[in-house]
Amino acid sequence: MMLIMMQTTMILTLLTMMMSMMIAISKKKLMDTQKASPFECGFNPMSNKRLPLSIHFFMIAIIFLIFDIEIIIIIPTVTTMKYTMIKYWAIASFTFIMILIMGLYYEWYNGLINWAN
Template structure:
């Protein structure tokens, strides 16, 4: 049994050395300029520091969050179809969908959905 433990320790040590060597070999030493810059922030932080924040980007981000939350609310509605009263479910889902449609119409009329200025 003592011999088996020694063999196991040797094998584990060899594996550890191999893994450390692989990590050192595969490590990237050259930093890529594109990968070190932030993305999806609406402006280039490497240029002038006091540029105004893009409200167009902000509105697009808010609309994305709203639609993301809509999906989170709509998904369980289909799961509760069998456990709730049909009239209550229809009334709740219809009113929720109508609120979403009215909000989408409001965003459309105010020009928030235009991707270009």
């Protein structure tokens, strides 16, 4: 019993020392210049910190979130089709898709989908 406890303690000590060494020499501590670039975060990190984000960047982020949520809602409708009455399922799916198409038309009409002005 004492031998098993000794071995376990030795293994845990070695693992702790190895993990500490890996953390100490890992490259994550070094500042990565690519992570600080404007492409990664949407603004220049070396400029004034109080500058507001551009409204175009904000609108594209909102559109992305809307379409991301849309996919999360549409995928389960396919799996629920066989458990519901097809007429009500079709009406609900058609209504949801029409609302999304109207929103997409609104975004297109107002020029929010243009990537560059």
